[in-house]
Amino acid sequence: MTWSRALKDAARSGLTIERAKLTPLIAIRGTAGVAIVIGLSLWFGSPALAVSSAFGAFASGTATFQRSMRPRPVLALAVAGALAFSTFLGYLAAAHVVAFVALLVGWTFLAGMAWAIGPVSGLTGTQTVAIMLITVTLPTSVLGALEHAALIAFGGLVQATLIVLFPVRPWGIQRDALADALAAEADYARRLRHDPVAPFDPAPLMDARLASAVTPRQAKRRPAQLHGPRGLAERVRPILASLADPVVGAPLEGPERDRARDLLGAAATVLDAVAHAVRHAKPVRLPPEAMATLEVPATGPMLSGPARRSAFRLISLLADAVELTDEPVKATRPTTEAERGHLLRPSVPKLVPAALRSLRREARWSSHIFRHALRVTVVAAVGYLLGAVLHFGHGYWAPLASVMVMRPDFAQTYARGFARFAGTLVGVAVAGVLMALAHPGVYASAVLALCCVFLMYLLMRTGHTVTSACIAAYVVFLLGIVGAGWEQTVEERLVLTLIGGVLAMLSYAVFPAWETPRLRDRLADWLTANGRYALAVCDAYARPAERRPRQVREALLDSRAARVAWEESEARAEKEPVRHHGLSLHAARAATAALATMGRVTMILEAHLPDKEAEPSPGAAAFAAALRPALDRASEAVRDGAPLDWSAPHAAWEHWYAEGDHQGLAVRTVELLLDALDDLAEALPPDP
Structure with missing residues (x-):
């Protein structure tokens, strides 16, 4: 962007009146x-x-x-x-x-x-x-x-x-943050009806997580409606993506896809109703049509396989969301032991x-x-x-x-x-x-x-x-x-x-502090965080009995934080009147799409994590062992403008597929993960 255009855009955005609700x-x-x-x-x-x-x-x-x-x-x-x-x-x-x-x-x-x-x-x-x-x-x-x-x-x-x-409107900031997260989930469900691989911005969920952290004194006075829905929203998102995905969910065409679209539409209606109840401190009001859609049909189109499991989990989670928020709005309760262990906001001196x-x-x-x-x-x-x-x-x-x-x-x-x-x-x-x-x-x-x-x-x-x-x-x-x-x-x-x-x-x-030269570092950080998230999920398939509940969750939070940091950096760089220094705007957008797909595919894989009693997957273990060093090398290659090499993870996946597990959900989802990594390699050609 040239200086004249940068200044023109700055003047236009700076003088634009932002419409918002008055208080x-x-x-x-x-x-x-x-x-x-x-x-x-x-x-x-x-x-x-x-x-x-x-x-x-x-x-x-x-x-x-x-x-x-x-x-x-x-x-x-x-x-x-x-x-x-x-x-x-x-x-x-x-x-x-x-x-x-x-x-x-x-x-x-x-x-x-x-x-x-x-x-x-x-x-x-x-x-x-x-x-x-x-x-x-x-x-x-x-x-x-x-x-x-x-x-x-x-x-x-x-x-x-x-x-x-x-x-004036106590807990208003917290209510708005949680309601925005639920409304974002509802919008995501609607977009999935027409685009099975629609992107999702995790920023509302991150804001809701920040809003849910309270001090011990606040925890004693927090309204009942602010307990639980954020965690349910976190669990609903991968289920929605898994149900809509044409590879591991409902087929792209046919009666099962129609049933999936109906479920997604009903889920959006329920999530919007819950968001409205949380925002305005009112009971949940649901239309009977949405409730009828969420019932298991006796006849008509039925889902099968992973899509059926996703549908049952979706119906259960939505019922829990309504039950948690459809309470007397003045009722309060103290935090649970689990809540004391995390999401506890430190006092000012401890900051x-x-x-x-x-x-x-x-x-x-x-x-x-x-x-x-x-x-x-x-x-x-x-x-x-x-x-x-x-x-x-x-x-x-x-x-x-x-x-x-x-x-x-x-x-x-x-x-x-x-x-x-x-x-x-x-x-x-x-x-x-x-x-x-x-x-x-x-x-x-x-x-x-x-x-x-x-x-x-x-x-x-x-x-x-x-x-x-x-x-x-x-x-x-x-x-x-x-x-x-x-x-x-x-x-x-x-x-x-x-x-x-x-x-x-x-x-x-x-004396500038341009963001443009740091784009490759931000992108490498996002790739590293996404890779740790994928490795945590693959390890859960490889060794189900050793899976730690927080391992995958912490990796997901790191991935979201890295994505937000990249998006903020990219947005600032677009407005700077400097050259791209090896990462053009087109390459940045293509890399963003590839890494977003990588995160979405990993999230779908997480939605179907095996129980701790399940049999270990040698194929998943071998794939994780090949992916770990490849990710380290790829992160350095992104920073240095060198070519990316995913040959080792591809070889591990091909061996996994050849062992006869080609119908398994994990191996099919990992193939989508490799496709996203290949798209990233194409989006970032080596520097001349």
Whole structure:
């Protein structure tokens, strides 16, 4: 993609309004939290204290809108604590330019590295830098700095208290994640009716898994509808694929295929009904036609062989899904021993070691997170110094604009960043003109600031341009409470914001962290994870008595994570104005299809795992022994651009087939696995 096209796509996507469901009650609650702290600070304190407390309440409320499975009060308190600490340090160093720039450099670098922990941590780090730049311009002493920091923390406490006292749709994030997973399964079942090898995106199942992890305290209060359906959805997916597959399921044509289509359609109806019940906390409502289809027919088309076994398992799993969710929505129960063993979300203090490991893992030159931290640090320092040199007054607008728009990769910086930058310009211009013309007083400025807060909370999920305009106007009106900087013209603020935006955009062109050169590594990681999943399943056929329940499951989760990492990397690379470096767009798409097929075939093989009492399969053992070293060599070949060689697994399969087991489900499915590996070899020709 050329630079001109990349910038054009960035502008188009950044200015596109994203339609999403509005949450007015949550917006009112968040705005009420900001209003309470502003009102109390103005009544008992001063306008400067009101500004500090308002920033804490505003940022804490904003954090609760992020898509995090953490309890909302915990997010509000954590953000307020980080803001209070960063602001206090900023106050201590604000009187000395060199000391403050040194603090700004160190803190901005840490905020940039926070993206290694997760997007919510990265956004929180960004907010701490932005608000530190603003609040330290308010004059105060050391004791006053402590008072300002305490009020910022108080703002977060108020938001957390309101969330506890006035819960709006509790467990809503968890319900939506589980319902999305069930709805994705329903959509998959419908597509399988017309395309027996239709692809499936595992991202909804991964989100549902994250949402199902709870703390011990949450486990005691979790609604009954959130127990069990995710595990059933995980088990339903391979059964659906096995039933629809023309090789190991129903034949491609004939009465059995018609019966399979009816079962898939009924399964989609049931899964949609369960998803609706989970999302809205209501009992399940099923149409009688779907229930009749899921009954074993006395006459008419009947399935046979593996397809019949899949149909019986599908009917049983769907019945369990309805039974698990069709309960009183207020009923709760504690976690089981199995649930305590896994999917247990650690408390916030226990997250510190994991966060430190993430930071150490990304602290290398090749990491795009590390490069982002360096980039945003340099831009923030340069922007701050430029703002001070230009003598416009309140030069923090330049580094503020830079920090708010910069993200770890090109696509986010130039797409969302462009939208944020445009919105910031609009917000500063509109609010600045209104302040210059109307000269509102303290309370009028507070009311205008609250209006901007409400609009921002209400439109949080509609578009980055709109929310950025509301944030910029909020800052202008809030600083108007203390009369800060109104000698500065609107044009000067716009110039500083423009400088900050240009610095942010240029930084990525001068010091990029392209994803394109890493595509082969990501693809090799996905091949390795898929191979481990296939080997785990083959080992279960080779030695059924030694099969460990978690072995296949853990390999499947690793495969999904590697696939998502590849897809995210590929999506970012498509928007980068650089050459493919040995992996063209066509080759990447063909390789994606091949590895997705490999995962689907392995999943079908998993759906028919033998019991522990079953006889071991020497053919499966020999095939796994040949596949293991071939996968290791293939992963290195993908990274180096060398040809892939699958001759050893082919020879093992041919021997297995020649032994007379050619009618077995395993040997037929493994043939499909080899076809997918051959497609991968064709998709990745060796580099010249």
